[in-house]
Amino acid sequence: MKKLFPLILAGFSILIFTGLILKHENHLANSQSIFVELAPVDPRSILQGDYMILNYELYFETGIDDGAEALQNWKILALEKHIQNKAHPLSFVLLDEQRRVIQTRFDDNFIKADSQISLRLVLKNPSNQLQNLYPAANSFMFAEGLEPCYSKAKYAEIKVKENGLALLVNLVDQNLIPLNCENSKKWGQGS
Numbered sequence: 001m002k003k004l005f006p007l008i009l010a011g012f013s014i015l016i017f018t019g020l021i022l023k024h025e026n027h028l029a030n031s032q033s034i035f036v037e038l039a040p041v042d043p044r045s046i047l048q049g050d051y052m053i054l055n056y057e058l059y060f061e062t063g064i065d066d067g068a069e070a071l072q073n074w075k076i077l078a079l080e081k082h083i084q085n086k087a088h089p090l091s092f093v094l095l096d097e098q099r100r101v102i103q104t105r106f107d108d109n110f111i112k113a114d115s116q117i118s119l120r121l122v123l124k125n126p127s128n129q130l131q132n133l134y135p136a137a138n139s140f141m142f143a144e145g146l147e148p149c150y151s152k153a154k155y156a157e158i159k160v161k162e163n164g165l166a167l168l169v170n171l172v173d174q175n176l177i178p179l180n181c182e183n184s185k186k187w188g189q190g191s
Helices: 007-027 071-083
Strands: 032-038 049-053 090-095 100-107 115-122 139-144 155-160 164-171
Touching: 007 032, 007 164, 032 100, 032 164, 115 155
Parallel strands: none
Antiparallel strands: 032 155, 049 139, 090 100, 090 115, 155 164
16 A cells, blocks of 8 residues: 555646646636736746736726715725725626726626626735735746836736636737737747
8 A cells, every 4th residue: 555655646636736727727718808907017036037016907996976085095995994804805897898997896886888898806805905906816927038028018818707716818918919928039049
């Protein structure tokens, strides 16, 4: 039995990883694409290489008309109270005709125009602060030397399932065209 244990463990590991891959492939095949505007920052880590922190612009709304500037702090406090101690708060996003996020609320009382779509979006809440909420991965790693290409990223393409779970798929430019930075690098020449 001691000799079979490593084989059983290896087989179990392969099954787990295959299951995770199939789960994500199913998510990609059975979900809708939306585009979330980015405010990227490009740091560099000695151990990780080049990566970009993705600051998603979700355009939060409280459902209260903007009148006085004094209400602004109250609105932020109300939203932060709504997400308090919720690891994965459910939000509802309003999309324009190009499927870009133009508004996010925590209630589903959107007034829909004919050209606008709303759908569920589960957010990740690491610190109970509104500015730290994000729908998918909050960083994007890339190969060294591709920073000039990835600095053109304006939107993140995210695949969202019906239940609101999101998966980061790609970074795109202002025209929603994928950057394809990996294809622009000439690996054989090292540049």
